[in-house]
Amino acid sequence: MNVLKKTDELYPTRKVEVFKKAKEFRTDYLNSLLTAHERGKKILLTNCETLWSLWSGFHNLQIYWPAGHVQDISATKPERTIEYLDELEKRGFRAICAWLMVPIGEMLHPEGEIKPDFAATHHVCEPMGKASQVFDDLFGIPTRVIETPQSPDPKRLGDVHLKFLVDQLHEAIEWMEKVSGEKCDDEALCEGIRNEIETEVLAARVLEFNKAVPAPLDLRLAAVLTWPAWVEARRNRTVAYFRELYDEVKQRVAEGIAAVPNEKVRLFHEAAPPFPNMKLLNLGYPYGAVFMGGSVIFIYPCAFKVTEDYSLVSGQTLEERGITLRTRDDALRAIADQNINNLPVGPWMSVTPRKAMTLKAMKDWHADGAVFHLDHGCQGMPAAGREVQLALKEAGYPTLMYEGNSVDPRGIVESQIADAFESFYAALGLKKGY
Amino acid sequence: MEKVHDIVENRHQYAIDWKKKTGGKVVGCFCSYVPEELIWAAGMLPVRILGSHETQDVADSHIAGIFCPHCRDTLAQGLQGRYDYLEGIVNAHTCIHMNQAFNAWGDHVTKGYSYFFIIPSNFQIPYSLSELTHEMGEFKRSLEEWTGKSISQEDLDKAIEVFNTNRGLLREIYDLRKSDPPLLSGLEAMELTLVNMIMDREECNALLADALKEIKERPSTIPSNIRLMIVGSENDDREYVRYIETLGATIVIDDQCTGSRHFWNDVTPGGDPLMALAERYRNRPRCPLKDGGKRTRFEHMLKLAKEWDAAGVIIGQQKFCDPMGYEIPAMQTMFKKNDIPSMVLELDVTVAHGLVRTRVQAFLEMLDLEAALF
Numbered sequence: 115m116n117v118l119k120k121t122d123e124l125y126p127t128r129k130v131e132v133f134k135k136a137k138e139f140r141t142d143y144l145n146s147l148l149t150a151h152e153r154g155k156k157i158l159l160t161n162c163e164t165l166w167s168l169w170s171g172f173h174n175l176q177i178y179w180p181a182g183h184v185q186d187i188s189a190t191k192p193e194r195t196i197e198y199l200d201e202l203e204k205r206g207f208r209a210i211c212a213w214l215m216v217p218i219g220e221m222l223h224p225e226g227e228i229k230p231d232f233a234a235t236h237h238v239c240e241p242m243g244k245a246s247q248v249f250d251d252l253f254g255i256p257t258r259v260i261e262t263p264q265s266p267d268p269k270r271l272g273d274v275h276l277k278f279l280v281d282q283l284h285e286a287i288e289w290m291e292k293v294s295g296e297k298c299d300d301e302a303l304c305e306g307i308r309n310e311i312e313t314e315v316l317a318a319r320v321l322e323f324n325k326a327v328p329a330p331l332d333l334r335l336a337a338v339l340t341w342p343a344w345v346e347a348r349r350n351r352t353v354a355y356f357r358e359l360y361d362e363v364k365q366r367v368a369e370g371i372a373a374v375p376n377e378k379v380r381l382f383h384e385a386a387p388p389f390p391n392m393k394l395l396n397l398g399y400p401y402g403a404v405f406m407g408g409s410v411i412f413i414y415p416c417a418f419k420v421t422e423d424y425s426l427v428s429g430q431t432l433e434e435r436g437i438t439l440r441t442r443d444d445a446l447r448a449i450a451d452q453n454i455n456n457l458p459v460g461p462w463m464s465v466t467p468r469k470a471m472t473l474k475a476m477k478d479w480h481a482d483g484a485v486f487h488l489d490h491g492c493q494g495m496p497a498a499g500r501e502v503q504l505a506l507k508e509a510g511y512p513t514l515m516y517e518g519n520s521v522d523p524r525g526i527v528e529s530q531i532a533d534a535f536e537s538f539y540a541a542l543g544l545k546k547g548y
Numbered sequence: 549m550e551k552v553h554d555i556v557e558n559r560h561q562y563a564i565d566w567k568k569k570t571g572g573k574v575v576g577c578f579c580s581y582v583p584e585e586l587i588w589a590a591g592m593l594p595v596r597i598l599g600s601h602e603t604q605d606v607a608d609s610h611i612a613g614i615f616c617p618h619c620r621d622t623l624a625q626g627l628q629g630r631y632d633y634l635e636g637i638v639n640a641h642t643c644i645h646m647n648q649a650f651n652a653w654g655d656h657v658t659k660g661y662s663y664f665f666i667i668p669s670n671f672q673i674p675y676s677l678s679e680l681t682h683e684m685g686e687f688k689r690s691l692e693e694w695t696g697k698s699i700s701q702e703d704l705d706k707a708i709e710v711f712n713t714n715r716g717l718l719r720e721i722y723d724l725r726k727s728d729p730p731l732l733s734g735l736e737a738m739e740l741t742l743v744n745m746i747m748d749r750e751e752c753n754a755l756l757a758d759a760l761k762e763i764k765e766r767p768s769t770i771p772s773n774i775r776l777m778i779v780g781s782e783n784d785d786r787e788y789v790r791y792i793e794t795l796g797a798t799i800v801i802d803d804q805c806t807g808s809r810h811f812w813n814d815v816t817p818g819g820d821p822l823m824a825l826a827e828r829y830r831n832r833p834r835c836p837l838k839d840g841g842k843r844t845r846f847e848h849m850l851k852l853a854k855e856w857d858a859a860g861v862i863i864g865q866q867k868f869c870d871p872m873g874y875e876i877p878a879m880q881t882m883f884k885k886n887d888i889p890s891m892v893l894e895l896d897v898t899v900a901h902g903l904v905r906t907r908v909q910a911f912l913e914m915l916d917l918e919a920a921l922f
Contacts, residue, residue: 206877210870237669240643243840244874250842251878259841261670263679264641266651270666274682278668281675463644465651488612493870497644500612501652515612 125328125372130335132359139342139355144186148227150176156294159217159230159249161242165260167348167449168283169234170306171298171442172290178230179345180217184521187216188389192523195390198223199522205252211241212491212521218248230255232293234286237261238459239494256293258286262453266464268420271454279450280443287442304439306348307449308432313347314417314452316356318428321416323363324406325479328372330363333383333405334395335373343415378402379542382476382484384409384502385495386520391528397535401544407479409462409472409495418458424470425478429456465498469505476511483512483542485535491521514538549736549759556739556786559598559746564633566593566748573635573695576658577745578622578650580805581640581667581838583684583825585815588749589699589707590691592635596745598784598806600625601898610652611645616866617897618782619649626657636661636694638687641669643837643871661694663687670840671830680826688822704821710749715811717756718744722808724763725800726856729772731763734799735790741807742784773798774915777853779879780804780864780895781836781872787899792862795908801856803849804864809833836871843875846882853888860915861890862908889915 150157155176158169169175188195198219199212205222207215220226230249237243237259246257260282263275287298317340323330331339339359346352365371381398383405388394395405412418418426432439432448439445453459461467476484484506486499503513516534519525555562563574573592577584584594604624611620625631626649637658639650654662666683668676692698721740724731732740740759744752774797778789784806789799802808815821815828839845853861861883865872876892883890891911893904 206880208873208876209868210873237840240669240837241870241874243669244836244871246841247843247878248874259670261668261673261840263666263668265666266664270686274679275666278673278675278679282673285673463647465648466655469655488614490614493614493644493868496612496614497648498651500608500610501648501655504609 124375125370125377127372127375130331130339130362130366132355132362133335133339135355135358136339136341139346139352143182143345146176147178147183151229156231157228158290159233161214161235161245165236165283165449165453166345167303167306167310168286168446169290170348171287171300171303172294172296173299173302174296175290175294177345178228181213182341182345183228184213184216185389187220188521188523189392192390195521195523198226207248209490211245211493212519214241214245214248216521218245218252221253232256232258232290234258234260238264239463241493256289258289260286262459264460264463266461266467268455268461271460276447276450276454279454280446283446283450284443287446298442300442300445303442304445305350307445308439309349309353310347311417311448311452312353312431312433313343313356314415314457315429315431316353316360317343318416318418318426320356320360320363321407321411322428323367326367327380327480328370328374328377329380329404329406330366330371330373331406332373333387333408333411334392336406336411337387340411340415347415373406374399374402374404376402377404379404379482379539379544380407380480381405382408382472382479382481383487384472384484384499385487385489386410386492388487388518388526388531389520390523391526391531394528394531394535397532398539400546401539403539403542403544405485407475407481408484412475413457413459413462417452417456419456420458420461420467420471424467424474426458426471426475463494463497465501468498469502472502473505473509476506476509481511483514485538486513486515487520488515488517489520490517490525491519495520512538512542549762551755552739552743552759555746556742559595560630560633562746563593563595567633574633575661576631576634576637578637578639578646579642580810580835581642581829582638582665583687583829585704585707585711585825586684586688586691586699587638588710589703590695590697592695593748595634596806597622597625597631597637598742598745599782599897600630601785601787603898604628610656611648614868615648616645616781616868617895618866619645621897622646623649623652626653631657634658634660636663638663638665640665640667642835643869645868663690667829669838671834671838672841672844677823677826677830680830681820681823684822684825701821705817708815708817708821708824710753712814712817713753714744714749714756715814717753717760718811721756721760721763722801724760728775728857729768729770730775730798730800731768731770733770734776734778734793734802735786737799737802738784738786738789738807741810742786745806745810770798774912775800775857775859777856777858777861778802778804778807778864779849779861781866781869782806783864783866783895785895785899788864788895788904791899791901791904792908795905796912797908801852801858803833803845803852805835808852809835836869836875843878846879849879850882850886853883854886858888860911861888862911863890863892864895865892866895889918
């Protein structure tokens with residue numbers, strides 16, 4: 115355990131240069147979404163976090179990743195978030211996945227800004243998979259579900275599972291051609307998929323730099339900087355951005371540049387953060403407690419491969435693997451393989467491997483403790499939280515679990531959470547002040 | 549019927565006695581999508597892990613309170629040693645909730661065999677049949693490795709025949725609920741379905757045949773009450789059914805994995821038995837989770853409600869069950885369009901008698917009024 119191993123000496127720090135570009139991605143993305151219909155584009159809502167490039171061959175399609183939008187609304191317009199949730203609650207939906215209730219509520223709300231034309235949901239968890247039926251029930255828009263086979267033991271997923279996903283992806287492309295009336299440009303599809311995989315690999319490598327002490331990025335910064343991988347992974351611009359980000363963070367590590375100058379205790383934050391009140395995560399700074407890792411940034415959008423000993427190791431780009439994509443089938447096989455074999459989602463959803471993965475990651479990223487968010491807005495991310503917490507405790511790590519909501523501001527009792535955080539920092543022997 | 553009740557009441561003792569008698573292994577199943585035929589064909593006793601419906605304080609440190617009461621109740625029984633007689637456990641990939649109970653059970657309770665049956669959630673995908681057939685083969689191979697016994701074609705054919713007989717008997721019993729008054733209560737029907745999740749199927753078939761005969765021959769004691777259908781997430785709570793029936797209703801049909809969904813369709817024998825099993829599990833009436841993509845289960849539910857002449861439907865949702873939560877508004881709309889009123893009750897580990905009484909009584913009064921007016 116590394117608790118309180120540092121002196122009071124401050125680390126050097128400086129702004130991340132590419133931060134401006136990350137913000138530009140966000141602004142550009144939101145603008146393109148808001149003006150999509152004016153520009154004659156159709157909007158496809160998709161929660162397929164790691165399958166966006168699937169739609170790269172459709173030039174008249176604007177991809178809408180609701181989770182990104184929900185983060186923005188929750189953080190900046192809490193009252194509007196509640197109104198959107200109310201839209202569904204008054205239609206009889208109770209306490210289902212808040213990440214989907216908000217975008218669906220927005221579609222129902224008279225002042226909702228984003229009204230998708232199609233929905234393609236990705237069955238990574240049950241709420242995501244079932245949501246397609248709600249789009250059909252309430253709006254009658256064309257919907258599609260794509261299911262990625264999952265197993266707690268990735269070794270059990272083989273050719274039959276790859277084919278299961280590849281077949282669905284072929285059908286999804288054909289479905290989109292039919293409902294949008296646009297022919298898929300296979301060359302653009304290959305390019306998009308190649309870019310998505312490279313972006314995910316680079317994102318993982320950037321986060322591997324956070325193993326360094328002091329951490330070059332804190333959780334919030336890491337989330338903002340890797341955000342373009344969530345929404346624009348398929349573009350050449352995004353790959354260029356991630357190469358730049360990689361170089362800059364590498365340089366920060368070489369120079370010992372910290373995200374937080376008084377880093378004393380390094381913490382993982384497990385499950386999604388409380389977006390309606392992100393400042394809660396800053397409460398640790400005066401104490402020198404820094405969130406620098408955790409499932410929210412490791413699962414998506416990073417290509418971390420899970421090794422035999424449950425280490426998370428960044429994967430390889432297609433180029434590094436010597437793979438060239440020439441046909442639609444090549445491209446779909448590559449993205450299916452990426453989802454099944456090169457992302458840690460499946461094992462992360464299961465108790466036993468997640469315990470082993472978290473313990474190993476805590477060690478590899480030199481974390482001193484972990485804070486678990488018992489998030490009432492999402493069932494997938496907090497799953498296995500209690501068991502992982504027990505495993506960390508047994509291994510001697512200090513932990514805290516707090517109840518909150520990653521989306522619904524009504525689910526966050528600020529004073530209670532702040533109290534829990536501050537007590538935790540005090541229990542770690544930390545004192546306020548640099 | 550008394551014997552059925554006794555076995556359900558003393559289900560652990562039944563399994564322990566079965567082991568003594570046969571020397572066989574007992575395997576706990578976490579979900580009705582576990583292909584029990586394969587376990588039975590390997591000479592073992594598959595038992596469904598049912599709820600205890602008792603409050604507990606041992607599972608909450610393993611599964612947080614935002615997950616369903618049933619998964620926490622399940623794990624609690626394992627932690628309390630109530631299933632210590634199990635040699636193995638199997639879960640079919642269902643929901644986040646049960647997966648947590650299964651994994652935690654594997655880490656803290658069972659030291660023996662543990663198998664996670666990979667199963668698609670979206671059965672509408674044509675290729676799901678090949679995947680499921682493949683998984684049947686994988687599971688068979690895993691059981692063979694574990695037991696050291698090969699499962700022959702004859703073993704599989706025999707298992708399919710016994711399980712089909714079992715399902716046929718249960719359907720016949722359910723048919724006796726169509727009359728007014730029905731020939732058996734909802735509670736009796738629930739115990740008859742639960743008993744086949746506890747007993748050796750061949751032995752159970754004899755018991756079900758006796759029960760069928762007894763029900764047909766005994767003088768009817770079931771009053772002509774308001775006829776209800778229950779729809780739900782996992783629900784094996786006999787007290788819930790008993791209590792609703794004390795309020796002036798008779799439950800005549802259900803759509804639950806611990807009820808009709810468990811036995812509704814047969815395996816079509818002949819050909820590759822693994823594919824036949826895959827087809828059966830793929831085509832059975834689906835649970836909310838397995839009915840991804842275009843819905844199929846509503847039509848089946850409506851057919852049941854109409855054929856069994858249900859005046860109303862009680863939809864029981866395990867607290868925090870998202871797949872069910874997504875469906876409820878559309879399900880209620882569907883029933884409403886067909887002039888079948890419905891209400892929603894949240895299921896917890898124990899029955900909240902006061903709340904259930906108030907809400908069900910109001911619902912029954914409304915149904916009674918509708919019947920009087922129309």
